[in-house]
Amino acid sequence: MEKSATRIDWIGNSCRLLKATAAEFERTRPFEGLSIGTGIHLEPKTVALLMTLRAGGARLVCTGNLNSTQPSTVEFLRSQGITVFATQTTDPAAHHQSLEAVIAEKPDLLLDNGGDLFAIAAEKPYANLRGGTEETTSGRTRLLLLRERLNMPILVINDSPIKQFAENRHAVGQSLFESYLRFTNRSTNGKRVTVFGYGACGKGTAACFRNAFSTVSVVDIDPVTTLEAHLDGFVTPLRDAAIRSADIIVTVTGFAAIVTAADLPLVKDGAILMNGGHFPHEIDVEAFRRHPDVVGIDRYEADHIETFHLSDGRSFHLLGGGHMANLAGPRPLGNTVESMDLGFTLQARCLERIARGEAGAQSCLVPVPSDIDALVANAYLDLTR
Numbered sequence: 001m002e003k004s005a006t007r008i009d010w011i012g013n014s015c016r017l018l019k020a021t022a023a024e025f026e027r028t029r030p031f032e033g034l035s036i037g038t039g040i041h042l043e044p045k046t047v048a049l050l051m052t053l054r055a056g057g058a059r060l061v062c063t064g065n066l067n068s069t070q071p072s073t074v075e076f077l078r079s080q081g082i083t084v085f086a087t088q089t090t091d092p093a094a095h096h097q098s099l100e101a102v103i104a105e106k107p108d109l110l111l112d113n114g115g116d117l118f119a120i121a122a123e124k125p126y127a128n129l130r131g132g133t134e135e136t137t138s139g140r141t142r143l144l145l146l147r148e149r150l151n152m153p154i155l156v157i158n159d160s161p162i163k164q165f166a167e168n169r170h171a172v173g174q175s176l177f178e179s180y181l182r183f184t185n186r187s188t189n190g191k192r193v194t195v196f197g198y199g200a201c202g203k204g205t206a207a208c209f210r211n212a213f214s215t216v217s218v219v220d221i222d223p224v225t226t227l228e229a230h231l232d233g234f235v236t237p238l239r240d241a242a243i244r245s246a247d248i249i250v251t252v253t254g255f256a257a258i259v260t261a262a263d264l265p266l267v268k269d270g271a272i273l274m275n276g277g278h279f280p281h282e283i284d285v286e287a288f289r290r291h292p293d294v295v296g297i298d299r300y301e302a303d304h305i306e307t308f309h310l311s312d313g314r315s316f317h318l319l320g321g322g323h324m325a326n327l328a329g330p331r332p333l334g335n336t337v338e339s340m341d342l343g344f345t346l347q348a349r350c351l352e353r354i355a356r357g358e359a360g361a362q363s364c365l366v367p368v369p370s371d372i373d374a375l376v377a378n379a380y381l382d383l384t385r
């Protein structure tokens with residue numbers, strides 16, 4: 001029998017770990033009688049996580065993050081009877097209202113991304129909040145300042161080694177590489193690529209371009225990390241030389257002003273610039289736009305590519321306006337399903353731990369417990385054997 005299926009079905013069926021976890025949760029019901037408030041990107045991969053939590057008995061109250069809410073995901077969740085307060089918006093005030101609406105429901109557990117929900121809960125405490133999870137490092141940094149008031153278990157997913165290597169290293173590298181191909185339809189073989197930042201994300205990015213027959217240079221501000229890149233077989237020139245030689249420049253540092261207008265004299269004719277870091281400030285695009293040496297800009301609107309023409313006849317191209325390239329441009333898919341399946345299974349298991357009362361206030365803002373890492377790693381490996 002033939003039936004039509006949706007992207008949400010495809011992603012849900014591809015999240016094999018979450019599917020197995022959901023089947024277990026249907027039997028064990030760790031969230032029976034509990035509500036979970038969530039504040040994380042509302043897109044198909046998150047649906048797989050939310051349906052897993054619901055299989056465990058949770059009543060869900062959901063919102064998303066600024067700018068990333070997909071209306072079809074919201075529609076689907078509502079069709080499943082899940083409460084969603086979210087609109088696709090770039091307006092922080094409108095987004096804040098949705099966050100407030102989630103907290104007003106007084107969920108027993110929170111699943112947070114960037115500390116938005118816990119920050120409101122710290123301001124407006126309520127008795128039944130047991131704790132929850134935080135996805136990011138930036139959220140942890142923010143919530144550490146509120147630790148006294150939060151005094152409850154909050155497990156930080158980004159600090160798990162699994163998140164570090166499965167998502168930041170392997171998935172970001174792959175998806176930035178895929179994004180270069182998706183945006184440009186250009187080749188990688190024989191190209192000279194410079195990667196700024198050799199942290200987890202930079203390592204994966206450098207490796208993916210090298211595997212695609214590019215000559216990859218790495219620039220990192222930390223000499224020890226640069227030495228690591230050198231011993232990993234990458235070229236490690238000084239930054240000016242690395243910019244001059246590059247056909248493709250990728251920034252993935254997490255810091256601002258990595259490539260600036262002061263670098264315009266160095267940029268090779270025809271170079272392609274893209275960013276993979278969280279904020280769109282690594283490449284100083286605004287300074288390019290108003291620089292007197294920039295005499296023209298061609299905008300390929302549908303492809304989200306801009307070509308900057310310089311007064312000396314050179315030109316260079318910018319992908320996705322300098323936003324995270326794997327979440328920008330036509331049909332952005334973000335990181336791989338498998339990496340998110342792993343990260344979201346960590347989320348589900350951490351919430352289970354807190355729901356069962358097996359993590360106390362001393363676990364406020366700590367990494368994922370190592371036994372959960374081991375459980376999730378074994379479950380993934382078992383699926384591959």
Ligand SMILES: NC(=O)c1ccc[n+]([C@@H]2O[C@H](COP(=O)([O-])OP(=O)(O)OC[C@H]3O[C@@H](n4cnc5c(N)ncnc54)[C@H](O)[C@@H]3O)[C@@H](O)[C@H]2O)c1
Nearest residue numbers: 197198199200201202219220221222252253254276277278
């Ligand atoms: N695109 C995505 O899907 C995605 C996913 C996860 C993380 N990120 C983002 O990617 C960025 C990097 O994350 P990470 O986990 O690799 O961080 P990290 O801290 O592991 O690595 C960053 C590296 O950049 C280096 N660096 C800092 N300033 C520099 C400079 N001026 N020049 C050269 N190198 C410099 C640091 O020394 C470090 O080695 C962050 O903004 C993170 O939020 C993006």
